[in-house]
Amino acid sequence: MPNNIEFSDRLKQLPPYLFAEIDKAKRAAKAQGRDIIDLGIGDPDMPTPQFIIDALTSAAQNNSNHHYALDAGMSQLRQAIADWCKKRFNITLAPDGEIYPLIGSKEGLTHLPLGIINPGDKVLIPDPCYPAYRSSVMFAGGEVVSIHLDEKNGFLPNLSEIKDAKALFLNYPNNPTAGVVSKEYLKNLIAIAKKENIILISDLAYSEVYYDNEKPLSLLEIEGAKDVAIEFHSLSKTFYMTGWRIGWACGNPKLLAALAKVKANVDSGIFQAIQVAATEALKNGDTAVKNMRTLYEDRRDTFVKALKEIGWDVPSPKATFYIWAPIPKTFKNSMEAAKAFLDKADIVATPGVGFGPAGEGYIRMTLTVEKEKLIEAAQRLKKIL
């Protein structure tokens, strides 16, 4: 890069990418031909169900799908989203005005602040959290106010801290802690948000990755939520479609209009063949989604049991495919633990501190590898605990 090119102040203020060191070490280990078990990535290992691929393949043959898509997405997709939300959460959403398809939920989550946050506005961000929330607020010039997610409170923000801010990001089931939320808590949260005039930005990317029949709630199930809330959904984890890039936002029409206006200036819609395939997934995907849950539940039970047998008693997640475990006592901090996992056991895991300072003391391991590998991982960890 020529010397006279400088990154913007906006970009320079982003925190260092704490996973970079682990990523580099992982790549080096793989290049050496080591047999790495990667429990680091939040990306399903399974293929997208065939009926969705078939829908894409046939829609891709149709010339009418080859052009710029409408910003607001195809009406058939918005209707399928509305029907799915009705069936799953018993919420009623107008396909025109209360639903907005996205190029993956990350895209919408990160663009929304540009439409609603002014420089200096305070935004409450959980710590630890999915890192995109923090950077999107910084890009918009907002002030990040961290709220500590404490294990003692079930990794829920302390309600007394929900004040003096323009917006709050919320994510249950939670990445990385696997925390879940009750209806009672959400009711209280909405009452506070209304009183304090705080916008609620709910990220429901893991709504379908739950166990023991405890279905996560949509914030929009709570009366009055639509007055203050926008919710982000994703097909990525639900249908093993991370690479396809499709999700949606729903809820308050004015918040959706802000997001739509930003997007109209940034992107040109979602490839229509993907929208057709997503419509098919939402309409006919119930069995596939059930199978997904059964697969992770089996892996979860196997891994938690195997770790217990080697003397590491980790919490069993109620939802998500993440195990968020306090680091074994042998290690000083989460970076040291993750480094030892990789150097001495050829296992990639994510240091909790990468999700924010409050993630220190924890390590995140994903259930996105086969059962046999999870058993093998526990055996390898036995040597270093």
Ligand SMILES: Cc1ncc(COP(=O)(O)O)c(C=O)c1O
């Ligand atoms: C909490 C959370 N929200 C959003 C996303 C983004 O998902 P999508 O693939 O829909 O952009 C992820 C992806 O890992 C996530 O963990």
